[in-house]
Amino acid sequence: MRYMILVKASADSEAGLMPGEDMLKAMADYHEELAKAGVLVDGNGLHPTSKGYRLHYSDGKRTLIDGPFAETKEVIAGYTMIKVKSTEEALHWFQRFPQPHYTDCEIELRRMFELEELGEGEEIDRFREMEVDVKGT
DSSP states (O other): OEEEEEEEOOHHHHTTOOOOHHHHHHHHHHHHHHHHTTOEEEEEEOOOGGGOEEEEEETTEEEEEESOOSOGGGOEEEEEEEEOSSHHHHHHHHTTOOOOSSSSOOEEEEEOOOGGGGOOOHHHHHHHHHOOOTTOO
């Protein structure tokens, strides 16, 4: 099972402020533990929304919107993806995630769909043909 830990943005992350050495150390230590346990798939921070874009779909049309975006509580500042054997294992790692901002904040754990869950069909087979081994082996 793959899970994604989503780190919500803060005013500081949206301002482009880099985390301090203490926070970087905590994150590096945590991700190193994930890697040693063989469950780390990927993880990274994201640039602020001022360097991002959104696509808005309405009535069959697309509108490109430049950042920044107003609501930081709705914005993702970073992520960590893990591959584990159970929800309990995912929760174990999730609850050990270091506090990502110096202020009150929130992170979220979401299970990712696996192709096996989507049933059978020609289009699902197309996705299977494209699938990349998430562990890089």
